[in-house]
Structure formats: structure tokens, C-alpha cells
Amino acid sequence: MKSGNLGYPRIGGNREWKKALEAYWAGKLDEAALHAELKAIRLGNLQRQREKGIDVIPVGDFTYYDHVLDTTAMLGLIPDRFGHTGGEPGLDVYYAVARGSKEAAASEMTKWFNTNYHYIVPELNEAAEPRLTRNRPLEAYREAKDELGIEGRPVLVGLFTYLKLAKGYAPDQLTGWIDRLLPLYAQVLRELQAEGVRWVQLDEPILTTTLSEEELAQVHRIYAYLTLEAPGIQLLVQTYFEAVDAYEAVVGLPVHGIGLDFVHDGGANRAALRKHGFPADKVLGAGVIDGRGIWRADLARQSALLTELGEQVAPERILVQPSNSLLHVPVRAAGEQRLDATLREALAFAEEKLEELALLARIGREGAAAVAGELAAAERAREALQQSPSRRREPVQRMTAELVAQPASRAGDVQTRRAAQEARWQLPLLPTTTIGSFPQTPEVRSARLKWRKGEWDDARYEAFVQEQIREWIDIQAELGLDVYVHGEFERTDMVEFFGEKLGGFAFTAGGWVQSYGSRCVKPPIIYGDVEFLAPMTVAETVYAQSLTDAPVKGMLTGPVTILNWSFVRDDLTREQVAYQIALALRQEVEALEAAGIGMIQVDEPALREGLPLKRDKWAAYLEWAVKAFRLSTCTVRNETQIHTHMCYSEFQDIIDAISALDADVISIETSRSHGELISSFEDGTYDKGIGLGVYDIHSPRVPAVSEMTGMIERALRVLAPEQFWINPDCGLKTRKREETVEALRNMVTATRQLRERYAAKTPSR
């Protein structure tokens, strides 16, 4: 039995990767230096995996931004608007697709399955002439071999997954696109074969979603072709994040190995394998270590699972693997010296997971007795956390049970609330607002760093934050926005900030995970019962409101998003944890209302990503997710306006759940998907306030007034002007100050032009 890995974090132990990319973009690092820095990280990652005893090490999983974009570049599919005329795109073109340029808007970015990782969506175009611009996996393989003597296993995004994630073609063109790209995949594999590569990993997570018979036949066709083209190479078709939907069809693919997730499959892969067996001539990539969670594995249980699998698959044909690429977990838990030792000892980040993989493989070869000491230590660590009093806060458990038993509805219906709120605010037609955050400038970040290091005391830091708030209240007034925000300057991140203030959460010093491009997040760890300790946002919000007569929206992160963007304890259901968070947030909502704040936004950008990959599990998830949101917001008075916000996702298929949140106003990201969402409102049943983002905030590009009027007019073809709000796609924390002010100025100008036009047509509100 051998151990294998599927992918490793790119960002480096101290986010060296992020710093190198950003320095390059800022012109502070030249191209040669960027290549050198990234190569050092890449080789360091490979070495680490070898040191930890991993037998099969992936190569080619590293990237300069995103591995899906790498595939696009490799296949010569850069969209025309970037003016690239063929051949291998240089870094300027590559980063223009990812981030936008002066001339062209960036490609859309969306969530990678049900994770908080975002990929650049391929845009296919019938007129494109795909060709292999370079063989990236081959380069990665050679580098690992030449520099370190590592015989790596090249990784590629599988063709079917790539095409299913791409946009720009009709369903009946799928076959045609397979025909066009298959020869390129074959060429990659033939060149790898010529180099002497033995195994290649093709990631096909799409096989865990529901596919039609025809689609499965296409997958079969793809792998039959590739196997024939490169017969000397053994292909591992790797699935993850759920059970495969059509077990027999998948394990019957004409390849040499199948990778299955035995952690996030709800037991279904295991049951299918027991029922149908596993082809005797194939290797089983057994995903038995959680590649997304951060808890130490129950090694006894997982090694029993391996033993059970070994009854149907010859043990020498089993590869002990993580459930998915370790891209989704932080690098190293051992360095978290400031964490409570009981908690730290119960954690396994990427490095510790490599150790677990090696240990499980060793048990498979030598038996548990050979590693009895390690096993006992791991079990003690898990048990110590389970026994901790933080997991048994009786008042929280009782109050949560009471809360869940209550109906989660606002006092008044939508019409009653709208009337009360209109009377209170007297907003103009098409009110303008923003999503919450203003630029987290280097000045803001370095002030926070000084405070954290103790160079600044609390008073000095608070005064600094107030100064920022005052400045931006003035800017909002000068711009003529209608509903203000305080700007979130006191927050590192919208989830980490709340995690730091609630009981039952821990936060790490360096537990970073890549979210998109160079942007990383540091998910808090929910290890105990969640407890509201003291108001978290009232002081800053009330301060901001004291500076102006315009309404200032309070700004909270919703229960589902806090849950989905944290690492969550695994001894309770996610539903139970969501209700605990809802209970805490309800107390914050009530505190804001009591302090005179009349509009409260509760963001739920991660509602969609928590959706199970399998459709038949959607309803149950949405029911408790919607309930958690409503529980946290339903106790306010009719004249208090609840806002919510969502971004980064496809929303068409969950519009009903979004409506069921019963928020008075919702703002949704739309512009990067070029307004595709708008048509979802054609049936006219959405009866609450809505703002469809009128410009992309992920790009430094400042959109022209006319672009925004165009976007708004399109939306107003299906939505009533009386319900429509004007706002950017998302918060502005990643933007520079000048870009932000300029873009918002254009947004207000666009709104004023349209207001004049529509005021003539509509009665005043």
C-alpha cells in the first residue's frame, strides 16, 4: 500500500506566493525574479511532500494564478478581447484574463464546486482555434525530476470537467468541443509518455454531480480515446467532494485507476464499492484523509476502512490519498503556538495530513502494531478536545433548542414593512448604496498590525478607525450616495472578524487558504459551542451614524456564511452549528436596532456554495440555511430594513430560497457574468427591494457611466424602478481609494441620468 497526494497549497508557509505576485503586479518585482520566487516555493512544496514520506507526489498542480486558467492558456483559448494572437500567452495576457486590463474586462470568476476557491471561467468561442501552446505538465514533471529527482505524477483538469465548467457554447455543441480538444489532451499525454511518465492524474470532480447517460457516454469516449493514444501511460481519473453519481460507469472507465472520496461521500462510495466491487485490473485512489477539514483523522477508523476496501481491492492496488487536493487547507498547524494546546494538538493542516497519509499507508503495509505509539497519541489528542468544556455550554445548547422551536418570521408581511420603511426613509427612486467595505489600504492594514503587535494601544487604534470612518462618511456625502456604510475598517475579514469576537471560535496566526488569485482568507475554527459575548459592531456603526443624517447600514456576516467560511467542528451537524451562530447574530441585530440603527445588512455570499453537489440534497440544506438566516433577522420591527448581499455564484437556480430569506433588500453580484442573472426575474414574482451590482469590483478598471446605465437599463426591463437599488457588485475592500471614488462617482452620475428619465414615467415613492 502506497501513499499519494492530489495537490498542495501554492501559497507557501508565509504566503510568499501572494507577496511575490502582488509585488510583480505593482512593478516592484521583475519577471525573472517572479519566476525565481515561484520556483523556490514550488520546489519547496515537492521536497516537503517527499520528506513526509509521500510515495506519489503530484506535479503541475502549482500555478501563477489559477489552475483552470492555466488549462485555458495551455489550450490556446484566451478570449479574443485580450488581443492575444496565438502562441503561448505571456504573463501580461495571462493576468489580464484573470484581473482585467485597461482595454478588456476580466473573465468571470466563480466558485470551484462547493469550496471557497474561485477559478477563472473558460469562455469558449466557436471561432477559436485551439492548439497546445505549451505542455505545462511536462515542464513540471521535468523540473521535479531534474532538480529533485522526484518522479512526479502530472495533474491536469480533466477534459470533461473543464468543458462543463466553461461558458460560451450550447449544450448540443459539447460533443463538438470534445472533438476539438481531445487531440490536444492526447498530445499532452503522448509527450508525457515519450518522457517516460508512468501515471497521470486527471481531475474529474464533475463526475460527482448528476450526469445524463449521454454525458457519461462522452466521458467514456474521452478516456477510451486517451488510453488508446497514450497506451504507455496509466491514467488515474480522480473524483472528489462527493460520491460519484454513476459508480459502475465511473469505475468501468477504460483507464488504469479511479480516485474516490471516502470522506465527503456520505458513505455512498463505500456502499457502492461493497455492492458492486471494484475492477481487479485497476488501482483505487482511496480518499481517506479529509482534504478540506482541519481535524486530525480518526486513524483507527480510517485504517479499518482501508482494511475493508482491501477485502475487495488487492492492497497493493490501493493508494492512500486525501479526499481532494490539499489546496483547500492551510499549510502547517504545528506552528500555531498561540492556540490552546488542546485545540492545536487536534488539528491537521496540509503538512500534518501528509504525515497521516504516510502513517495510514504504513499501517496497510506493516500493521497497526508498528505505529502503535503514533496512533495512541493521535487518539488522545482527539479525545482531549472532545472532552473540553467548550463543547458543552449548556445555556447555549438550551437557548438554541428554544430558538429553533420558534417560528422564524418577521412581524409584518412584505407590503406592511415596505410601507413602514418608505415612510421612515423617504429615499429617492433608485437609491444608491455600497456593499459595506471601503479600501483596506496599506495604511489601514499597517495600523492594525501595529495595534496587534502592541505598538499602538486600543485607544490609538480606535481613534485611527474613527478617523477612517469620518473620512469616508464625508466622501459618501460628497458623492451623493443615499445609504451609507461605515466601511468595515476595523475588520480583517468579514468572517474572521466575527470569529474573533464570538465564543467557541479560535483563530490562527498563519492558517491561510487561497480564495482567488493572490487573495487569501484565514478561516476561523469553530471548535466549541458558539456564544455571543458582547456587541461586536455597535460602536463603529453608531459612531458613523452620529456623523450624518443619512441612514448608515449596519453590517453583519450571516450565519450560513460564517459557517461555510469557517472550519467547523465535526461532532455536531452543520445545521446545529448554524443555529448556534444564528442565535448569537440575533443578539447583535437586536443590539444594533436598540442603538438606533434602522438598516441592517446581513451578508450571505456563501449561501450558494454550501449547496450540496447532489440535487436531491438541496432542499434539506436550503431549508435549514434559510431558517438560520431568518432566525437571526426576524425579531426587528417593521420599519427596520433588513438587507442581505450575495456574490460569486450562479443564483438562477436558488432564486426561491433567496426570496424565502425574506430580506427587505438584497444586493447581488451580476456584472462579471455580464448580467445573465437578470433574466431570472422575468416572471416578475420577486417583490422585495433588489440591487443587481452595476460594476465589477474585482478589477482595477473604472467603468464608464454609459456601461453602468446600460447595465441598469437592462435590469429595469424586468424589475420595477421602485424596487431597484443601485450598488457595486460587492464590497470595495480590495480596491484603491482613487479607483473607488471615481467608480462610485460614475455610478451616482449614471443613477441621476436614469432617475430623470424614470421619474417622468413613475409616480413618486
Ligand SMILES: Nc1nc2c(c(=O)[nH]1)N[C@@H](CNc1ccc(C(=O)N[C@@H](CCC(=O)N[C@@H](CCC(=O)N[C@@H](CCC(=O)O)C(=O)O)C(=O)O)C(=O)O)cc1)CN2
Ligand atoms: N472569508 C472570506 N471568504 C471569501 C470572501 C471574504 O471576504 N472572506 N470573499 C470572497 C473572496 N474574496 C476575497 C477578497 C479579499 C480577500 C483579501 O483581501 N484577503 C487579504 C487578507 C485579509 C486580512 O486578513 N488582512 C489582514 C492583514 C493580513 C496581512 O497580510 N498582514 C500583513 C501585515 C499587514 C500588511 O503590511 O499588509 C502580514 O501579516 O504580513 C488585516 O487586514 O489585518 C489578503 O489576501 O491579503 C480575500 C478574499 C469569497 N470568499
Ligand SMILES: [Zn+2]
Ligand atoms: Zn460580496
